[in-house]
Amino acid sequence: MKNDANVVHLNKMVSEAAHPAASRLPASLIQVRDRAATQLKQALQALFDNADDTLFDMADRATSNAEQNAFFEAMRDLRLKRKGIERGFLQRVFESFAGLNQHVVGKAPTLDAVSFDSLSLVQNDELEETVALDSMIAKVLSRDHVALTHLTTRLNAVVSKKLDDKSNPLGPVSLSELFLESCSGLGVEIKVKLIILKLFEKYVLSGLEQLYADANAVLVEAGVLPELKAVVPRRNATPNRPERSERTEQVDGFERSTSFADDDVREVFSALQELLSQTRDGLAPRRQAPANAMPISTNDLMRLLSHLQQRAPIQAPMDVDLRSQLEHLLTRASAKSGRVRVVGEVDEDVINLVSMLFEFILDDRSLPDSLKALIARLQIPMLKVAVLDKTFFSRGSHPARRLLNEIATAALGWGEHDSSQRDSLYQKIEQVVQRLLNDFTDDPAIFSELLADFLAFTGDERRRSELLEQRTRDAEEGSARAEMARREVEQALNERLLGKTLPEVVVRLLREAWSKVMMLTCLKHGTDSEQWQSSLATMDELIWSVEPHDNPEARLRLLELVPGLLKALREGMASAAFDPFSTSEFFSQLEALHVQAFQRFKRAIPDVERAAPTESDEVQRSALSAVGIELPLLDLQLEEDSSISAMVEVVEEIVLEAPGQTRIEEEEPVIALDDEAMLHVDALRVGSWVEFQEDEEHKLRCKLAAIIKPTGKYIFVNRTGMKVLEKTRVGLALEFRRNAVRLLDDALLFDRALESVIGNLRRLKGA
Structure with missing residues (x-):
């Protein structure tokens, strides 16, 4: 037995719960809504697909780092919230259709013209937004007025609510308002918001002519006022107001009538x-001319x-x-x-x-x-x-x-x-x-053509130089981190070794091998990490293990310490990819040192005490054997190997050098922080262009690409992004002091020229 007539589909229940009035819309109007939603969805997707490129181009032409960062942040914000905006906009369009048969509709449209009396109460950003919206809507009404009016008339014939062109759910006023509501969560500046509105005009509002044609065709096919015929609207010039020129100009990506x-x-x-x-x-x-x-x-x-x-x-x-x-x-x-x-x-x-x-x-x-x-x-x-x-x-x-x-x-x-x-x-x-x-x-159109071509050329060059510049920065920052790590390791080694007399093999092991382990640990984890503290502890234990000790407790500690110490040393040197042959040689000599240390302990113990080995001795012997140390028989007397136990006193500070480099510490003069030359250096910002006078004939133009704070280095690159110079803060101040470097003005050339001309004219006027 079939009960299909009594089955209520869950999807339909959800749809009607979300849009209770939707079920009361005529079938023809539902078809209009669905076709419009499909077209609007595609238009919005085109908008967001092109928003990234548009904002990137604007960032590329930004005149300051702050402005460029604002565009990049807007790109990120738009990517994150894109889906939400698309869903919210289409949801609002459906809701506006759902309310067409309701006698009480929500709030009235808010895009009415702003009176001059109230302009003083409107914030500048809101005013710019309102002007942009009015311009966008006016274009649609001027272009598609007849089709929109016919659509509004046909909608009034099939719904209970009285509509006009402003309240028409597919009208430019309603659609613009719904889009603004959907974008309310974007945290962008007004300049970016205007760009998004321009994209909305380009990809959504520009397609309304086809949308209105399709919607009217659906309603005509359903028999709704088929007698309405599209006619070319006649534009009546407003008295006392001459028609404006249709010529437009491009202003930061926005068309604006030149008459404005x-x-x-x-x-x-x-x-x-x-x-x-x-x-x-x-x-x-002015030349005197005859009358x-x-x-x-x-x-x-x-x-x-x-x-x-x-x-x-x-x-x-x-x-x-x-x-x-x-x-x-x-x-x-x-x-x-x-x-x-x-x-x-x-x-x-x-x-x-x-x-x-x-x-x-x-x-x-x-x-x-x-x-x-x-x-x-x-x-x-x-x-x-x-x-x-x-x-x-x-x-x-x-x-x-x-x-x-x-x-x-x-x-x-x-x-x-x-x-x-x-x-x-x-x-x-x-x-x-x-x-x-x-x-x-x-x-003058040739200038627009040449400008676009030149921007494309410089854009390609800029992207290549920025890539190389970033690689230069990364390399310098990596070198700086390695240099700071070397200094940390040097300090740790000198604190523990300077002034001490130790076996030569241990000093070499710490300086040549364990220093690399510590550098790697410092670079990966930092000096506040548990791993760094562990590497210091291993070094301290190694030094203690080869120092002379007389008390019996030291023997017990040595027996407990050596297995773990050797294990930590092996694992650390393996992680640093230290040469296996050198590692084996170091451990061979280190094990001999530890054997000698145990023998010294045994010789210091009376014969009665070492006549019978204890259970603890056997346990420690097994532990040492596990790491490769076989203690000799108790009654065997070993002669100490003088080459193994050769002692050295560390009297000079340990200096670690980078592979293939020799560090030359130059003493720089001390310059007061409030010195004029130092103030010039501190005024430099990353991205500043400077010119160095290398000699009487040669000058070097370069850009400050990075200030490496750990080392205090100022890195300069040429226009291709390649490193050409590095200076310390003091070294740069000395260049300023001898007038061998000057800051290049990177403000817009024409604007600086015009400002200078106006300034000169005003001075002459006042003279």
Whole structure:
């Protein structure tokens, strides 16, 4: 008999318990939900699959160690919580569908526009997040408004709750809110959070057009409002509000409409013009032109600059005066037209600013002179960009500006001795410069292309150098640990042996063999470990066992001690892989020493006392026999072997040397901790670039890769990550004292140049 109709499946019970309203959803709506969930799950997986690469690229371009660590921590946090975020998001989507037939729904959406009156109450991070969300949602509503509206209308036809585009469970507002809730457990900075939101926009929100098309198709097939026809929406311009340009820019990986930045751009450039206007007589004098002078158009100026660019010599001198070259061309143009032609005021201000920027750049001591000549040839292309796009001065992420910064950063570690003909970095920079001179006319997109290519090149180089640099650090830290272990062993040996007279074989055994066992123990377990204390105890027992003793109790202790002592010595030397032949030789001589010690005890005992061996003697004899020592017969008198029992007095400190090395202790002068040179050393940080003046002609550029605290060594590497120099703290201070080393400024070149120009203009204004 079949009872299937009465069987309730456990999975169904769990599902309905979790979503009590789900069972009341129409079949068509369940199909919409399930299809949407599948697509959203795939989109989220794509998001997280690409998040690692995106955050790694951001870390690669980080300008500080703190910023780089923040990105690496975010990568780790995201990996750990990825599954939870995916499950939580999809769970919330299911719950939002489950509530569609409920009359009372949870909280209202929280992504409404923020009023200007309340902006002062919103924290900066929250404001940035809100602005990013509003931008993302606005794009979806602009692109998919009709499809979303049709979906909302159809949902209203089959569910009891009144919906709008904001409360639609598949709308961009709801989905963004659910994703934010799912990510609430991420402990990341706002910069990382904005990157994650951008990835959500790219991989999830960008696919909503297809999701809405599929959802509408399912509902139409089910007969829900099939008469709704998709039409192309007509955009009505808001009165008193002109339509914004669709042109966008890339800012740290985020697209942002340039119109949002227009006011800031005008403000920055106007401020620069204002400073220039008040200092022109002292810094950038304007040529007096007749009243009938005719300013050339920006297009004409671009043609003149392109003319200069195409005729620029391959090895351009660094002191080229671009303004005088333009003056010469304008004079020729004026002679042909019969009317004085001049550069317009705005364009002339741009020319003056770019000229001053390059004057700073080419005077900058952080750039190698041989690469300055290459960078000098970028002046005309950079000027053309600035003429076309004034955001060049105000936007740190401008591709042309970033390209210049990236070239300067890569060149920081380039040494004058590097062969420019063979060096890949020099050739890459030369290739970029030549491409700009040959191909750049008036389309700034070439800078984005060259920037991406150059970042890929430097990224590969950086990863290779970081790998070698890490190996260098590991090797130096390993050497430092070995050096500290040697010193610990030296100290232990000297504390126990210095001033004592002992058999020569024991001194050699401790110095040549047991010292290696102790070093290995120190490296593996440290000086606070039980193993280290055990190795010290074994050494103490060995020394005691070969020292002369007269009291009968010493004989009993020696009988008890020797078996365990020899066993510990054998095991220790075996663990240190000490030469087996030498080990056998040492033990042979050591056993002879112990036999002699037992014989001395027996000769000191009266004949009556040693007439009858005791049971204890037999037990100890068996124990000694087990480790290879056969005591001679009691009445046998052995002659002492003088070569075995040769005694030496340890009068000099024991110094252990690393294999293949000789330690030379150099006495360094004492420098006060508050000495200016010492303060310069203490200000150095790992990653700092410095330049050493080796002699009158040669300089060495290198980066501080590690400070090995146990030994006090400062390890420097070149730009490939190879070790080129090591200095002690005092040795480095002496280099600073004689001005043979200077710190290279690794801040962004263009930003430093712009800051310097503004500072100079302000000083002239105040003069």
